[in-house]
Amino acid sequence: MMMKMIEMRMMMKMIEMRMIMNIIEMTMVMKMIEMTIVVKIIEMMMVMKMIGMRKKMMMI
Structure with a gap:
């Protein structure tokens, strides 16, 4: 009987560990x-600035 309880506990621990790992991965x-x-947003902003600079250069 005791063995069964221990086995159950071990299984629960394993499942818990797996759940935690999945959450961490997510x-x-x-x-x-x-x-x-x-990064994409920053890149877009940089591009916009470059275009703005070019437009200013064109104006001059």
Whole structure:
């Protein structure tokens, strides 16, 4: 009887660990996506600035 209880507990622990790992992986992926989006926005802003500078140059 005791063995069964211990086995059950071990299984629960394993499942818990797996759940935690999955959550960590998900957050990592989310962070990666966030970072790429931020980089893209910064790139867009840089491009816009470059275009703005060029337009100013054209005006002169």
